Every structure is written in C-alpha cells, then in structure tokens.
Amino acid sequence: MTLPRPSGRGAGTTGRPVSVAIVEDHPITTESLAARFAGAGFSVLAPAPRLEDLDPAAAPDVVVCDLHLPGLSGAAAVAELHGRGLLVLATSGVATPDEVLDAIAARAHGFVDKAAPSHQFVPAVTAVAAGSYHVSTRLAGFLLEDSLRRPLSRNEIDNTERNLLRGLAQGDLLDELCAERDLSAPAAHHHLDRIFDAARRRRRLHRPSPREAEVMVLIGCRGLTYREAAREMNIRESVVADYLRTARTKYLASHPDAAPSIPPSTAAALWARELGFG
Amino acid sequence: MTGLVGSAGPPRAVVIRTEQRMARMVGYARAACASFVLIPLFGWAGLRHPWIAMLVAVAALAEAAWFSWRAWHGVGRLSRRLVLADVLFCVALMGVGSRAAVPDERNRIMTELVPFSLVSSAGVGFAMGLGISGAIMVVALMAAWSLAVLPDVTLKLGSDLLGFALWYVVAMLIAGELRRLSKATAHAQNETEVAWARAVEQEREAESLRQREIAHREIHDYLLPVVDHVAAGGAPSTALVREARRGAQRARRIIMDPRGLDPRFLHDGHAQGRAPGRADGYVPGPGPSSGSGSGSGDGRRADTGYGGSLSSTPGSPGPGAAATGTGAGVPVSLPVQVTTRGEGDEVTFEAMMSAVVDTFTDEGLALVPFLGIEGEPPEPVREALVAATREALRNVIRHAGQVDEVSLFVEGGADAMLVVVRDRGLGFDPATVRPGGGLAGSYRALERHGGRVDVSARPGLGVKVIMCWPAPPDGPSRPDEPSEAPGELA
Known part of the structure; x- marks a missing residue:
C-alpha cells in the first residue's frame, strides 16, 4: 500500500524512520498501536488523549486521529491538524459514514476501522507518510456509496476510479488491484487523488454555507421566527426562507435516510445540532 | 588432658x-x-x-x-x-x-x-x-x-550374630535413605503445588485484567458513543438504532446474559420477523408470518418504521408499527424514509441482505458490508443469492479461522447483481479440497437460476467468493453436475 510520491514529505526518501503521533483517548488502543508502530520501525510520539495534548511544536509525519475525542473532535480535529500542516489518518470504531466522509472532507488522507487489527495500521501509516492515501475496505464502501448517491455535475470520478473503489470495497488491497489491472503506482495515486478530491467537493457541496449555518442556528436552535431571524441578520424575510430551503436540500442530499417531506425548520434544527452549531 | x-x-x-x-x-x-x-x-x-x-x-x-x-x-x-x-x-x-x-x-x-x-x-x-x-x-x-x-562354635555364632547386626544396620541405612527421599519428594511436591497455585493466580489475574480491558473497550467504543449521541440530542436514525441494538447485545455478552450469547434471541425478542431470516429460504409465507416478515423490516436499514420509533414497542406487528412510527408519537418529525418495497408484502433484497449482515455481525464476524442495491431481482434469484451469501459467510466462520475482516460487497439492480464475499483467513488449496461435500448446495441452486459462483482460494491467503447473476456470457461457467448430488439441489 506504499505509494512513494516524488513530492511526498520525504519520510521514505531520507531514510529516517516515519514518525507517528497517536491522538486517541483510549489507552488500550493507544498502547497496542504504539507497540505495533514501534515494532514496524516507526518512531512514536508521546500519546495524546486529546488533540489539545498534542505538542503544537511536534511535526510527526502522520497523525493517527480518533474521530471521537473529548474536546475538539471529528472533522474539526482533522481540519485543525491539517491546518498545522500535518498528514492525518483518521480512525474510529463507531463513526457513521457521514462522520468519516466529513473527516475526508477535512483532508484526512485515509481511514482505518479501529476494530481492524493493528497490523493494518502500519501499511496505512506508511502510505499516508509517503503523501498518498489509505483506503480501507470500509472507506472504499463509503466513498463508492457517496459517489453513486450524490453524483457531481463536473469533474466526477470516472469508471476506472469507480471500479478501483469497487475492488477496494470488495476487500482487495491496492497492490493487488494495481497488479491485476496493470496499474502503475503513480497512476494509482493519481486516481486516488481524484477520488479524494471529488469526495471533498461532494461533501462541501452538501455543507451549509456560513450564512445558511447562521440561519439554521437562529431558527433551528434558538427558535426564532423567520421575521426575527431576518431582523437579526439584516436581510429580508424571503432570503431567510431561501437559505433555509437550500440548507434543507443539502441536508436531504447528505441524509438519504431523512424523510423527503421534512420541514425546513426541523431539518435546520437536526442538522445544526448534528454539526454542533447549537 | x-x-x-x-x-x-x-x-x-x-x-x-x-x-x-x-x-x-x-x-x-x-x-x-x-x-x-x-x-x-x-x-x-x-x-x-x-x-x-x-x-x-x-x-x-x-x-x-x-x-x-x-x-x-x-x-x-x-x-x-x-x-x-x-x-x-x-x-x-x-x-x-x-x-x-x-x-x-x-x-x-x-x-x-x-x-x-x-x-x-x-x-x-x-x-x-x-x-x-x-x-x-x-x-x-x-x-x-x-x-x-571354641573356634568352630565362635565362627558359627559370630557369623550368625553378625547377620543380625548387619541386617539391623542395613535396614537402618535403607530406612534413613527412603525417609530422606520421601521428605525430598514431599518438599518438591509442595514447591510444585505452590508454584502452580501462583501460576493459576497470575493467570486468573491476567484473565480478569483482560476481561476488564475488553469490557472497558466495548463500553468505550460501542456503548458510550450511542449514549453520548442520544444525550447530546442527536437525531435517532436507523443506524443509531442498529448500533444501540448491537451495543445492547455486546453489553449482554459482557454481563453474561444468556440472551446476549445466543444471536437468535436478539432477533426473536426484538423484531419478530428475524426468525425466518435464519432459514435459508427467507421467505415470509402467507398469513401471520407475512405480517411478521414485514415487521422484521423495523430493525433494518433503509426500511420503514424504526427511524422514528425509538419509543415504539418492540415486537408490535410490522405494518402497524410502520404506520405509527411515521405518523405519531415523536415530538419533531424525524427523518423517516419509506423506501419502495417489492410487490405486496415481499421483503426487499436490501432488507434481506441487511438481515444477513446483522445476523453475522451479531455472531461476532467482523463484517465490512457494502450494499449498493438499486432494484429487485426476481424473487427466486434473491432467495438463491441470499442463501449463497449466508453459506459463504457461514463457511468463513467455520473454516477461515481467526479472520480480521470479512468484506461483503453487494451491488446491482433488477437485472444484474454481484455479491463478493472476501476473507483473508486460512484459505484452502483448491487442488485438494473438493467443491461440494454438502456445502455447495446453495451455490448450485444459484447456478440453476442462471447465476454463477466462482470460488478462488489460496492456502493462507483467504477465500474470495464471487456470486453473479446472471452468469456473464464470457468465460466458461462451472460444469453443471446436477446428477452428482441431486439431493442437494432440493
């Protein structure tokens, strides 16, 4: 699963060991992972049970980040780490497809099920450290389902990429697929790059804009009427309704299980709470 | 002196x-x-x-x-x-x-x-x-x-008396030696018993620590997120209900509740329709069982009812529960989606596959499912596919040994369907293992309905079972051998 990229961060090229930080609040997982990484020759930083415990000055090649953390958590945690210029491998035992895809949208370079045996983490970290991606079977399923359910109007992934995801979702490893399909490592990396880019755009498209988020909070969480919200935001009442409708459309697109008849204010309330705005 | x-x-x-x-x-x-x-x-x-x-x-x-x-x-x-x-x-x-x-x-x-x-x-x-x-x-x-x-008498007497003395001395030496030996043996036995008791004690402590860690992990990873989600006012969804159900199952296993140890209980006790789901046919018959058949949809993904009915009584009749779930009893109208069902009371293929996923996940198989189902293949094909999938997964449990992950990939629609079951367990050598042996019955049933099953395996590298319907035109299909084991087809 290692895909050395010429422009990678160089962990693999300079010969020094890959350094890994683990942000995870469960000591058992941390210990077993750290032991496995150390056994694979990685240098493991002091474990951080919360994102805030991670030394801001530390510059590990890869951060393995749990998606359910006390304090800053989930996609927000991934975004924070990405903001520090770090490569993130997300992990979780219980994250929903939405949470995982949000983490990918926040520029996580891969996702590994926490229930997966710890030896799966080693190739994943190696791939991410080399600047590439790790697509576990589960992540491949999420990405494939996302692409089938919410197609993009432009720059959508092509059939080769979709079939690559299919193969990964069927439990094949990237190496096996490359060999089977006569795909070079750089070509595979290019495909993954496009897949991740599409996933991010897909996700962004179905996220509330800042103004929409504001309306969602005012009406969904604080229970204001359209008129009160309009006054609060200095806009016309009809614009508030527009924002709310768009938010509802996006909510329905990213929540296929939701009832299509859901009222905009209810959708706003549920989504705002889910996204932690309230 | x-x-x-x-x-x-x-x-x-x-x-x-x-x-x-x-x-x-x-x-x-x-x-x-x-x-x-x-x-x-x-x-x-x-x-x-x-x-x-x-x-x-x-x-x-x-x-x-x-x-x-x-x-x-x-x-x-x-x-x-x-x-x-x-x-x-x-x-x-x-x-x-x-x-x-x-x-x-x-x-x-x-x-x-x-x-x-x-x-x-x-x-x-x-x-x-x-x-x-x-x-x-x-x-x-x-x-x-x-x-x-008296030289003669003395010799006789001396030798005999010396005999008495020697026997006495020799017996004393032997007795002393045996006593020392028994003492040493008893001491060694004692030492062994103490060491064994210590080892047992250590083993017990390690086991109890391990159990505590497992319980800790299960609660942390599987129960707490559900409780946190609900506590934070998160929206109840089918996924949440499923996780909560599995969490309850895990919790029962931790506290050794017998209901947690028998996967069937979960289905019987929670959604009445699960029991038929364990039979290979998975066809809800007419009459009462048909009602329970659709009731079984309650707990399943993308089906009616449970999305909004966290508070609804488990085991209420299927269609009725679906009706109350959508219509009443919930403060905000929660995301409830009524997916299209098959004709009449038929169970959708997605629901059938979800039930398979639930069954095997509850049995402890680390299943990574992907269900991309767009339409409904004909009923006999659905049944054959589900039965073959069950068989493939059952074979993983039986023969693959300790597997980290098993992927179940289902994709297709009304006119074509692909199911791939892949594990990375022990695998087997196709040259030495004869297909069939009573197990390939449902594979052949699928072939009879126009599908095809390919099993590729290598020792040590797991097994990949590809089931597709209809059988692709290219490539040689498996030779039909209906005469070999006609009984299995029935």
Missing part, C-alpha cells in the same frame, strides 16, 4: 597425679599377671607344641615389662596408643598361645592366659572410658578368647 605437667596449674596437678597413679596401677597389674603365662610351661609334656607356649611366655613377659615401664613413666592419663598396642598383643597372645595345646584341651592353657589378657580390659577402662572404641576393643578381646577356646 593429655598429661603435660607444665601446662597445668596447681589444681590440675592433682588431677594429673591421679591419672598417673591409675596408669601405674594398670602397670602393676600387668606386671603381676605376667607370671601366669609361665604356668603352662609346667605341663610341658601335655602340650601339643610346647615351644609355642615357651615363645608366648617370653613374649608376654617382654610386653609386660615394656608396658609397665611405659605406664610408670608416662605423664598423666594412660596413653591410648599404649592400650591399643596392649589389646592387639593380647588378641595375638590368645590366638597364638591357644595353639600350643591339643584342640580339645585348649581351655587348659587358656585358663592361664586369661588373667594376663584381663588386665588389658582394665587398661581399656582406665584409658578409654565409655565409648565405641573402648567397646570395640573389649569385644575384640572377648571374640579373640572365644575364637581361641
């Missing part, structure tokens, strides 16, 4: 003087008794070897003189070495002297030699006191006398 005058002070001098007197007394006795050895010479003619008697007499006189002189001039206690020499001489004297007489009359000459030898005993008494060496010397003197007078 060895008799150096110079080393003793005035009170010691008294002791030493007394010892000297006692030594001299033995010396007197030795000198006085020496005269007895001359008496046999007077019966010169009656002796068998008179010259021996002569020799003995001379030797005895000389020894007595030497002994007396040493006893007189000795300092302090009578010398042990002197006494030992005297005893040895007396033994020799009796042994040799008795030879002077004819065998039947040895007693006569011995009567004269005994007084001389008796003094030796007195010397032993003075010099040795009570002790083993003294006793041995006296016994030696007695034995010598006995041998001299």
Whole structure:
C-alpha cells in the first residue's frame, strides 16, 4: 500500500524512520498501536488523549486521529491538524459514514476501522507518510456509496476510479488491484487523488454555507421566527426562507435516510445540532 | 588432658597425679599377671607344641615389662596408643598361645592366659572410658578368647550374630535413605503445588485484567458513543438504532446474559420477523408470518418504521408499527424514509441482505458490508443469492479461522447483481479440497437460476467468493453436475 510520491514529505526518501503521533483517548488502543508502530520501525510520539495534548511544536509525519475525542473532535480535529500542516489518518470504531466522509472532507488522507487489527495500521501509516492515501475496505464502501448517491455535475470520478473503489470495497488491497489491472503506482495515486478530491467537493457541496449555518442556528436552535431571524441578520424575510430551503436540500442530499417531506425548520434544527452549531 | 605437667596449674596437678597413679596401677597389674603365662610351661609334656607356649611366655613377659615401664613413666592419663598396642598383643597372645595345646584341651592353657589378657580390659577402662572404641576393643578381646577356646562354635555364632547386626544396620541405612527421599519428594511436591497455585493466580489475574480491558473497550467504543449521541440530542436514525441494538447485545455478552450469547434471541425478542431470516429460504409465507416478515423490516436499514420509533414497542406487528412510527408519537418529525418495497408484502433484497449482515455481525464476524442495491431481482434469484451469501459467510466462520475482516460487497439492480464475499483467513488449496461435500448446495441452486459462483482460494491467503447473476456470457461457467448430488439441489 506504499505509494512513494516524488513530492511526498520525504519520510521514505531520507531514510529516517516515519514518525507517528497517536491522538486517541483510549489507552488500550493507544498502547497496542504504539507497540505495533514501534515494532514496524516507526518512531512514536508521546500519546495524546486529546488533540489539545498534542505538542503544537511536534511535526510527526502522520497523525493517527480518533474521530471521537473529548474536546475538539471529528472533522474539526482533522481540519485543525491539517491546518498545522500535518498528514492525518483518521480512525474510529463507531463513526457513521457521514462522520468519516466529513473527516475526508477535512483532508484526512485515509481511514482505518479501529476494530481492524493493528497490523493494518502500519501499511496505512506508511502510505499516508509517503503523501498518498489509505483506503480501507470500509472507506472504499463509503466513498463508492457517496459517489453513486450524490453524483457531481463536473469533474466526477470516472469508471476506472469507480471500479478501483469497487475492488477496494470488495476487500482487495491496492497492490493487488494495481497488479491485476496493470496499474502503475503513480497512476494509482493519481486516481486516488481524484477520488479524494471529488469526495471533498461532494461533501462541501452538501455543507451549509456560513450564512445558511447562521440561519439554521437562529431558527433551528434558538427558535426564532423567520421575521426575527431576518431582523437579526439584516436581510429580508424571503432570503431567510431561501437559505433555509437550500440548507434543507443539502441536508436531504447528505441524509438519504431523512424523510423527503421534512420541514425546513426541523431539518435546520437536526442538522445544526448534528454539526454542533447549537 | 593429655598429661603435660607444665601446662597445668596447681589444681590440675592433682588431677594429673591421679591419672598417673591409675596408669601405674594398670602397670602393676600387668606386671603381676605376667607370671601366669609361665604356668603352662609346667605341663610341658601335655602340650601339643610346647615351644609355642615357651615363645608366648617370653613374649608376654617382654610386653609386660615394656608396658609397665611405659605406664610408670608416662605423664598423666594412660596413653591410648599404649592400650591399643596392649589389646592387639593380647588378641595375638590368645590366638597364638591357644595353639600350643591339643584342640580339645585348649581351655587348659587358656585358663592361664586369661588373667594376663584381663588386665588389658582394665587398661581399656582406665584409658578409654565409655565409648565405641573402648567397646570395640573389649569385644575384640572377648571374640579373640572365644575364637581361641571354641573356634568352630565362635565362627558359627559370630557369623550368625553378625547377620543380625548387619541386617539391623542395613535396614537402618535403607530406612534413613527412603525417609530422606520421601521428605525430598514431599518438599518438591509442595514447591510444585505452590508454584502452580501462583501460576493459576497470575493467570486468573491476567484473565480478569483482560476481561476488564475488553469490557472497558466495548463500553468505550460501542456503548458510550450511542449514549453520548442520544444525550447530546442527536437525531435517532436507523443506524443509531442498529448500533444501540448491537451495543445492547455486546453489553449482554459482557454481563453474561444468556440472551446476549445466543444471536437468535436478539432477533426473536426484538423484531419478530428475524426468525425466518435464519432459514435459508427467507421467505415470509402467507398469513401471520407475512405480517411478521414485514415487521422484521423495523430493525433494518433503509426500511420503514424504526427511524422514528425509538419509543415504539418492540415486537408490535410490522405494518402497524410502520404506520405509527411515521405518523405519531415523536415530538419533531424525524427523518423517516419509506423506501419502495417489492410487490405486496415481499421483503426487499436490501432488507434481506441487511438481515444477513446483522445476523453475522451479531455472531461476532467482523463484517465490512457494502450494499449498493438499486432494484429487485426476481424473487427466486434473491432467495438463491441470499442463501449463497449466508453459506459463504457461514463457511468463513467455520473454516477461515481467526479472520480480521470479512468484506461483503453487494451491488446491482433488477437485472444484474454481484455479491463478493472476501476473507483473508486460512484459505484452502483448491487442488485438494473438493467443491461440494454438502456445502455447495446453495451455490448450485444459484447456478440453476442462471447465476454463477466462482470460488478462488489460496492456502493462507483467504477465500474470495464471487456470486453473479446472471452468469456473464464470457468465460466458461462451472460444469453443471446436477446428477452428482441431486439431493442437494432440493
């Protein structure tokens, strides 16, 4: 699963060991992972049970980040780490497809099920450290389902990429697929790059804009009427309704299980709470 | 005590003087008794070897003189070495002297030699006191006398009596040895028991720690997120309900609730329709079971009802529950989606596959499912596919050993369907394992409905089962062998 990229961060090229930080609040997982990484020759930083415990000055090649953390958590945690210029491998035992895809949208370079045996983490970290991606079977399923359910109007992934995801979702490893399909490592990396880019755009498209988020909070969480919200935001009442409708459309697109008849204010309330705005 | 005058002070001098007197007394006795050895010479003619008697007499006189002189001039206690020499001489004297007489009359000459030898005993008494060496010397003197007078009887008696003594000594040695051995064995056994008990204790502690860690992990990873989600006012969704159900199952397993150990209970107790789901056919029949069949959809993904009915009573009849779930009882209208079902009361393929996923996940299989189902294949095909999938997953549980992950990939629609079951367990060698053996029945059933099953396996690298319907036109299909095992097709 290692895909050395010429422009990678160089962990693999300079010969020094890959350094890994683990942000995870469960000591058992941390210990077993750290032991496995150390056994694979990685240098493991002091474990951080919360994102805030991670030394801001530390510059590990890869951060393995749990998606359910006390304090800053989930996609927000991934975004924070990405903001520090770090490569993130997300992990979780219980994250929903939405949470995982949000983490990918926040520029996580891969996702590994926490229930997966710890030896799966080693190739994943190696791939991410080399600047590439790790697509576990589960992540491949999420990405494939996302692409089938919410197609993009432009720059959508092509059939080769979709079939690559299919193969990964069927439990094949990237190496096996490359060999089977006569795909070079750089070509595979290019495909993954496009897949991740599409996933991010897909996700962004179905996220509330800042103004929409504001309306969602005012009406969904604080229970204001359209008129009160309009006054609060200095806009016309009809614009508030527009924002709310768009938010509802996006909510329905990213929540296929939701009832299509859901009222905009209810959708706003549920989504705002889910996204932690309230 | 060895008799150096110079080393003793005035009170010691008294002791030493007394010892000297006692030594001299033995010396007197030795000198006085020496005269007895001359008496046999007077019966010169009656002796068998008179010259021996002569020799003995001379030797005895000389020894007595030497002994007396040493006893007189000795300092302090009578010398042990002197006494030992005297005893040895007396033994020799009796042994040799008795030879002077004819065998039947040895007693006569011995009567004269005994007084001389008796003094030796007195010397032993003075010099040795009570002790083993003294006793041995006296016994030696007695034995010598006995041998001299009655050699045959003494030999017989001596050997027999020695037998008693030897048996006694040998038995004592053996008993001592055995007792030491038993003691050592008991000690070793004791040590082993203690070590074993310690090992058992450590094992128990490790096991209890492990159990605690597992419980901790299960609660942290599977229960807490559900509770947190609900506590934070998160929207109840089918996924949440499913996770909550699995969480409850895990919790039951932790507290050893028997309901948590038998996956069937979950289905029977929670959604009535699950029981038929375990049969390979998975067809809800007409009548009451049809109602429960759709009720089984409650717990499943993308089906009606449960999305909004966290509070609805488990086990309420299927369609009714769906109706109440969407219509009433929830403060905000929650995301409830009514997906299209098949004709009438038919169970959708997605619901059937979700049930398969739930069943095997609840049984502890680390299943990573992907269900991308767009339409409904014909009913017999659905059934055949589900049965074949169940069989493939069952085979993973039975034969793959410890597997990290099993992927179940289902994609397709009304006119084509692909199911891939992939594990990375033990695998097998296709050259040595004959397909069939009673297990390939449902694979063949799918082939009968126009599908195809490809099993690729390599030892150590897991098994990949590809089930597709309809069978792709290219590539040779498996040779149909309906005649080989017609019973399995039924």
